[in-house]
Each structure stands twice: as C-alpha cells, then as structure tokens.
Amino acid sequence: NLSCPQFKHDYEGSLGVELAQYGLARVEEAFGDDTVEVAHGLRILADRLDATGDARAAEPCLVRALGIQERVHGSEGVESAGTLLAGGNGYGELGDPVKQMSFLERAREIREREFGPDHALMADVLVSLGNAHGDLGEPRKQKEVLERALLIEEREHGSQHLELAA
Numbered sequence: 001n002l003s004c005p006q007f008k009h010d011y012e013g014s015l016g017v018e019l020a021q022y023g024l025a026r027v028e029e030a031f032g033d034d035t036v037e038v039a040h041g042l043r044i045l046a047d048r049l050d051a052t053g054d055a056r057a058a059e060p061c062l063v064r065a066l067g068i069q070e071r072v073h074g075s076e077g078v079e080s081a082g083t084l085l086a087g088g089n090g091y092g093e094l095g096d097p098v099k100q101m102s103f104l105e106r107a108r109e110i111r112e113r114e115f116g117p118d119h120a121l122m123a124d125v126l127v128s129l130g131n132a133h134g135d136l137g138e139p140r141k142q143k144e145v146l147e148r149a150l151l152i153e154e155r156e157h158g159s160q161h162l163e164l165a166a
Helices: 013-031 036-051 055-073 079-093 097-115 122-135 139-157
Strands: none
Touching: 013 036, 036 055, 036 079, 055 079, 079 097, 079 122, 097 122, 122 139
16 A cells, blocks of 8 residues: 555656555565566556556566466466456556457456455456447446446445445
8 A cells, every 4th residue: 555654645647656656666676577476566556557547667577476376376276356446447547448348258257256256356357347348339238247347336325325436
C-alpha cells in the first residue's frame, strides 16, 4: 500500500510510480527476484503505472507477477485471480480484446471455484467481463453479466448504496 502514513491518502502520479519502483527494488534485494513478495511489489507498481494512464508499462509487471504467482501457487491459484483481473483490464485499455477476455475469464473461473458464483469478490470480475462484452459488440451478454454483478452489489451494499451509482 502506497499511502501517506500521517494523512492516509494514496500517493499518486509520478511520485506513486517512483515509490513503487523504489519499494520493488528493496523487496528484490531482500527476498530475491522471484518470490511472492516481489509479485506483490510488481502488482503495486502496475497499479501505480495504470493509475497514471500507462497500461503499456504496467503490462510486463503484471505478466511477471502472474508468472511468479503461478509458479508458487499453481496456474489456478486464488492468488492469481486479482492479477488476472488487473491484466484483463489492462489488455482492454490496450485494445486487445482476445487477451482481455482470456485473463478475465480465468479470473472469473478461479474466484467462482474458490468463493462461489454469488460471492462479493465476483462483482468486480463480472463488471470487467460485462464491459469487455460491450467492447466486443455483444450487448446481450454484456447486459446479462452486468445484471449479475448488480445483484451481487445490491445484496452486499443495499440497493440505495452510493457504490451502485457508478
């Protein structure tokens, strides 16, 4: 987490990227190049890069993190689902719908297997999948998937919650 210890706001922009790069270098020094700690640092760096609008620079971080997670936890390990989700969203930003859907479907399968089809952690995967179907010109599938996500969110937060306004 890259947030100010005193005021608790996230470090954003180039400062967030610099801090994530610095932190990753320290983690690599302490733990080696191919550990779960490094995968976590890579995810943070990818998140900061993506927040600055640089999905292209985030891609190798996510690919490397996913490789580490799959080596340590297996290709279907629950730890990989968040990285797959971030990667799928990144490929969507990069205009690669084939990789986008591949990553998002894997994330969905893992979370559904681990948590069940109606778990709260399914909502963000389903929203991303729904948006991907929309980008692919599949409005019926988009609607079906987004309605499923909405039901989960309404159950979790209530139908009037601000989270659902977005």
